[in-house]
Amino acid sequence: GAVVSQHPSRVICKSGTSVKIECRSLDFQATTMFWYRQFPKKSLMLMATSNEGSKATYEQGVEKDKFLINHASLTLSTLTVTSAHPEDSSFYICSARPSQRGDEQYFGPGTRLTVT
Amino acid sequence: AQTVTQSQPEMSVQEAETVTLSCTYDTSESDYYLFWYKQPPSRQMILVIRQEAYKQQNATENRFSVNFQKAAKSFSLKISDSQLGDAAMYFCAYIDGDYKLSFGAGTTVTVRA
Numbered sequence: 001g002a003v004v005s006q007h008p009s010r011v012i013c014k015s016g017t018s019v020k021i022e023c024r025s026l027d028f029q030a031t032t033m034f035w036y037r038q039f040p041k042k043s044l045m046l047m048a049t050s051n052e053g054s055k056a057t058y059e060q061g062v063e064k065d066k067f068l069i070n071h072a073s074l075t076l077s078t079l080t081v082t083s084a085h086p087e088d089s090s091f092y093i094c095s096a097r098p099s100q101r102g103d104e105q106y107f108g109p110g111t112r113l114t115v116t
Numbered sequence: 117a118q119t120v121t122q123s124q125p126e127m128s129v130q131e132a133e134t135v136t137l138s139c140t141y142d143t144s145e146s147d148y149y150l151f152w153y154k155q156p157p158s159r160q161m162i163l164v165i166r167q168e169a170y171k172q173q174n175a176t177e178n179r180f181s182v183n184f185q186k187a188a189k190s191f192s193l194k195i196s197d198s199q200l201g202d203a204a205m206y207f208c209a210y211i212d213g214d215y216k217l218s219f220g221a222g223t224t225v226t227v228r229a
Contacts, residue, residue: 032215038159043207043219091159097215103149103168105217107161 006108021079023094029074030096038091050077084115122220129198137193139208152193156204203227
């Protein structure tokens, strides 16, 4: 149990375009999902908290208009990178917190974004 | 934001030996959770072990155990009988009241055959 999927696993897009990444909790409901960014051999940096049915809360320094987050259901959150630039190239990871148990999070396998 | 410090960027261990990864954290809370996550080359984050701060007993999961020193705000991970599959990056993490995880910088563990 407690499986989180991400789609796509890899994506290459051209500079100036937008790309959407999906995060799904497959066998549990998640009121809250989190989006992280990770550079090679570095730690995970929290970008934003996605709450079902309400606006996402962003960490300091994260551009809201660039990283659009939508949490439309208890099993799906999406991250859209708008007007992507090469510096947005990174590994993006989501995690989901089960609605019934708050202290654990389950991580998706990540999405590698390359902007050319 | 909470601060989690891992002072060992890399650790190397001989297969079947023991290695200890250090972690310190900073918090003013009295009740919280601490975690160790493993990130292998696949980059899938895997929960290794968790510790509830109000429990004095150190958590253990098979070959993985922690030394939790609440007063010192220290939370080290011991990997016993190291196996080749233990090679990965290990992250110490703290969860706050908003369920946000703060991660340390990570320690890369290499296992020598």
